[in-house]
Amino acid sequence: xxxxxxxxxxxxxxxxxxxxxxxxxxxxxxxxxxxxxxxxxxxxxxxxxxxxxxxxxxxxxxxxxxxxxxxxxxxxxxxxxxxxxxxxxxxxxxxxxxxxxxxxxxxxxxxxxxxxxxxxxxxxxxxxxxxxxxxxxxxxxxxxxxxxxxxxxxxxxxxxxxxxxxxxxx
Numbered sequence: 001x002x003x004x005x006x007x008x009x010x011x012x013x014x015x016x017x018x019x020x021x022x023x024x025x026x027x028x029x030x031x032x033x034x035x036x037x038x039x040x041x042x043x044x045x046x047x048x049x050x051x052x053x054x055x056x057x058x059x060x061x062x063x064x065x066x067x068x069x070x071x072x073x074x075x076x077x078x079x080x081x082x083x084x085x086x087x088x089x090x091x092x093x094x095x096x097x098x099x100x101x102x103x104x105x106x107x108x109x110x111x112x113x114x115x116x117x118x119x120x121x122x123x124x125x126x127x128x129x130x131x132x133x134x135x136x137x138x139x140x141x142x143x144x145x146x147x148x149x150x151x152x153x154x155x156x157x158x159x160x161x162x163x164x165x166x167x168x169x170x
Contacts, residue, residue, distance in 0.1 A: 059155040060136075064144025067137050071130060072145075080149030086125040088118040091149045100142070100156050104164040107138050135161040 068076075076082050080090035090096050095103060095118060110129035115122050130138070135158040142161075146153035 059139030059143030059157050061140065061144040061147055061155075063137060064140035064142065065148075067133065067141040068144055071133075072141065075125070075127070080145070082123075083125070084121065085123065087127075088116060088121075088123040088125075089149075090145050090151070092151060093118050096145055096149075096151055097153045100160055101164055103142055103146075104138065104156065104161050107133075107142065108161075108165060131165070135159075135165065 069078075075087040076090050077087075082089040088095065095106070095116075106127065108129060108131045110127040111125075113124050113126045115124055117123075133141070138161045139156045139158045142156040145151065146156065
């Protein structure tokens with residue numbers, strides 16, 4: 001195509017610029033991104049394996065932050081403030097800082113739009129069950145929530161999650 005444009009005396013510089021841009025775009029699309037994606041996927045997989053290993057012994061808040069950002073931030077917001085009337089805040093609430101068993105049950109079973117009073121406001125949003133998460137991941141995310149968003153509560157352990165899960169989450 002470039003040769004035919006060069007042989008054609010009627011072509012102008014805009015034709016050549018167009019062809020050059022097209023060639024550069026194609027070259028960029030066909031080169032390194034696939035390698036970068038594979039390297040990124042491998043790196044992310046290795047990081048997931050490392051963080052899961054660390055979480056097996058404690059409710060690791062670093063693992064918890066990652067889980068929070070993946071599953072919880074959409075409804076409870078990055079700052080833990082929630083959505084008024086729909087998704088409750090995680091900031092200084094009795095649900096977060098109170099009974100760990102109740103908090104574990106909420107994560108395992110979700111909530112189906114009941115009336116939940118939180119800091120003087122009623123929430124009736126639906127939370128999907130997150131029972132697909134491992135005991136380590138649930139312990140991590142709950143430890144993260146209980147130690148952030150102006151909360152200062154103790155960790156949740158994988159053993160505590162396993163105990164609630166083995167009781168059928170009830």
